[in-house]
Amino acid sequence: MKSNINRRHFLRGSGAFIALPLLESASFKAFASAADKKTPMPPKRLAFMSMGFGVTQETWYPSKDDAGLNYKVPKGLAPLAKNQKDFTFVQGCEHKNSRQAHWGSTFWLTGANQYGTPGQSFSNTISADQVAAAQSGKYTRYSSIQLASDDTNGSGHGPGASLAWDQNGKPVSAWNSPLQAYHNLFSAxxxxxxxxxxxxxxxxxxxxxxxxxxxxxxxxxxxxxxxxxxxxxxxxxxxxxxxxxxxxxxxxPKAKAPFGAPADGLSGPEEIETMYKIMIAALQTDSTRVITYRQPLKRFIGGNPHAMSHYAPGTIQEEASKARDLAQSKLLNGLINQLKATKEVDGSSLYDNIALAFGSNIRSIHYLSNCPTILMGGAANIKLGHNMVLEEGTPLNNVWLTMLHGVGVKVDSHGDSTGIVKELQV
Missing domain, CATH: 1.10.287 (Helix Hairpins)
Known part of the structure; x- marks a missing residue:
C-alpha cells in the first residue's frame, strides 16, 4: 500500500482515507507536481476477452494475401471498419498442445498441455493475465478482475470459472453478472x-x-x-x-460509481455491453489494471451455440454464425469508441493506455490453428491497423509475451513461447 499511497493522493476524514480521483485541472497538476515532483502518469492496463467458440472463417478473417496496412476489412467485422487503424489482426498463431475442439478459453491464455502432469487427465498452468497481475496488482484494490457469465456452459469455453488460471494452474473465480461486478466494485x-x-x-x-x-x-x-x-x-x-x-x-473506501447500478438479469448483447461499461469504470477508477472477460454466447444471438459454430456452407447455422460475428463486432467497436472517449489525467485516452486482446483458442468448427486474434490499444507499443500474417504455427504465447513486455511486465517467457513477435512491435 505504501507505493500506492505515494502515487495517489488521499484526504483523511473521520479516521478513514478517501482516495482523490485523478484530476485534470491546472491547480491539481500544480499540487501534484509539488507533491510528487512530476505530473501523475496513467498506468498501463491489460485486458483479455474471449468468445468461446470460434468465428465464421470465410467472412471473419481478412485475406492472407492482403497483409499489412490498408487491407480490406472482412464482412464479419464490417462494424469495425471506421476504427480500422485502431486494431490489428494476428494470423498464423496456435497452441501446439491444444487437443480439445470445444474448449475455446481453457488454454487460451496458458497454452498448457492438458496431459502435462503424469497421472492426471487434466492440468493447466498460469494464464498471461495472472502473470501481469502478480506485478501490477500491488497498486490496486483488486490485483485482477475476472468477468464471466452464468450463461457460458455450452458456449465453447471449456473447463474453468473464468479465463484466468493461477500459478498452480487452478481456475480463478469470476463475477458472473454486471450487477455483481458493479456491487463488488462500488457498493460500500x-x-x-x-x-x-x-x-x-x-x-x-x-x-x-x-x-x-x-x-x-x-x-x-x-x-x-x-x-x-x-x-x-x-x-x-x-x-x-x-x-x-x-x-x-x-x-x-471503494471508488465512487460513475453510473447507476445495472438491472438484474441482463442477457444477450445488453449483458456484454454493460460488462464493457463496467470494465471501463474499473480501469478508470484504478480499481484494477488487469481484466479478463469470458463472454456468454448461449443467449447472445439465439439458436444453439454448438450447431451455430459447426456450420456447413449455405446452411441456417452458417447465417446464425455470421450474425453472431456481426453482433460481436458491433459491441467491440462500441468498446473501442468508449475507451477512446475516456480521458486520462495527462490528456491521453484510456485506449492509449490499455493493451487488449479479443479472440479464442478455436478458429472455426473444430479447427485449432490460426486462432482468431485481434489486438487493440496503445499501451503495449504494438503496430495497429495491420493484417499481420505470421508464419503458420507461431506460438500464440509469443503474442501474449509481446503484450506482457509491452505493458512493462518483466518476464522471460510465458508457457511454450519462443520469444516476442518482433513484427508486432512499433
Whole structure:
C-alpha cells in the first residue's frame, strides 16, 4: 500500500482515507507536481476477452494475401471498419498442445498441455493475465478482475470459472453478472469495520490451524503426496495474501460509481455491453489494471451455440454464425469508441493506455490453428491497423509475451513461447 499511497493522493476524514480521483485541472497538476515532483502518469492496463467458440472463417478473417496496412476489412467485422487503424489482426498463431475442439478459453491464455502432469487427465498452468497481475496488482484494490457469465456452459469455453488460471494452474473465480461486478466494485461494505476485522482474524486463525495440521500429516507421506501437500500449502499462502490485501484496503473506501447500478438479469448483447461499461469504470477508477472477460454466447444471438459454430456452407447455422460475428463486432467497436472517449489525467485516452486482446483458442468448427486474434490499444507499443500474417504455427504465447513486455511486465517467457513477435512491435 505504501507505493500506492505515494502515487495517489488521499484526504483523511473521520479516521478513514478517501482516495482523490485523478484530476485534470491546472491547480491539481500544480499540487501534484509539488507533491510528487512530476505530473501523475496513467498506468498501463491489460485486458483479455474471449468468445468461446470460434468465428465464421470465410467472412471473419481478412485475406492472407492482403497483409499489412490498408487491407480490406472482412464482412464479419464490417462494424469495425471506421476504427480500422485502431486494431490489428494476428494470423498464423496456435497452441501446439491444444487437443480439445470445444474448449475455446481453457488454454487460451496458458497454452498448457492438458496431459502435462503424469497421472492426471487434466492440468493447466498460469494464464498471461495472472502473470501481469502478480506485478501490477500491488497498486490496486483488486490485483485482477475476472468477468464471466452464468450463461457460458455450452458456449465453447471449456473447463474453468473464468479465463484466468493461477500459478498452480487452478481456475480463478469470476463475477458472473454486471450487477455483481458493479456491487463488488462500488457498493460500500455494510458490516462495520470492527466486525470485518474480527472476521479476518477468524479466517487467519482457521488457516493457522489447518497449516499446523497439514505439516503434521506431511511427515508420513510419500513423494507424490508431498507434492500434493506442497500445492495445498501454496493455496493457503494465496489465501493469506488475499486476506492481507483485504486488510490493507479496509480503511480505503471503494471508488465512487460513475453510473447507476445495472438491472438484474441482463442477457444477450445488453449483458456484454454493460460488462464493457463496467470494465471501463474499473480501469478508470484504478480499481484494477488487469481484466479478463469470458463472454456468454448461449443467449447472445439465439439458436444453439454448438450447431451455430459447426456450420456447413449455405446452411441456417452458417447465417446464425455470421450474425453472431456481426453482433460481436458491433459491441467491440462500441468498446473501442468508449475507451477512446475516456480521458486520462495527462490528456491521453484510456485506449492509449490499455493493451487488449479479443479472440479464442478455436478458429472455426473444430479447427485449432490460426486462432482468431485481434489486438487493440496503445499501451503495449504494438503496430495497429495491420493484417499481420505470421508464419503458420507461431506460438500464440509469443503474442501474449509481446503484450506482457509491452505493458512493462518483466518476464522471460510465458508457457511454450519462443520469444516476442518482433513484427508486432512499433
Amino acid at each position: 461494505d455494510k458490516l462495520p469495520i470492527e466486525q470485518r476485522k474480527a472476521l479476518l482474524a477468524e479466517k487467519r486463525s482457521i488457516l493457522d490451524s489447518v497449516h499446523i495440521e497439514a505439516k503434521d500429516i506431511q511427515r508420513s507421506l510419500n513423494k507424490s503426496d508431498k507434492d500434493k501437500i506442497g500445492e495445498y500449502f501454496q493455496g493457503i499462502r494465496d489465501i493469506e495474501t488475499r486476506l492481507s490485501k483485504t486488510e490493507a484496503w479496509m480503511n480505503v
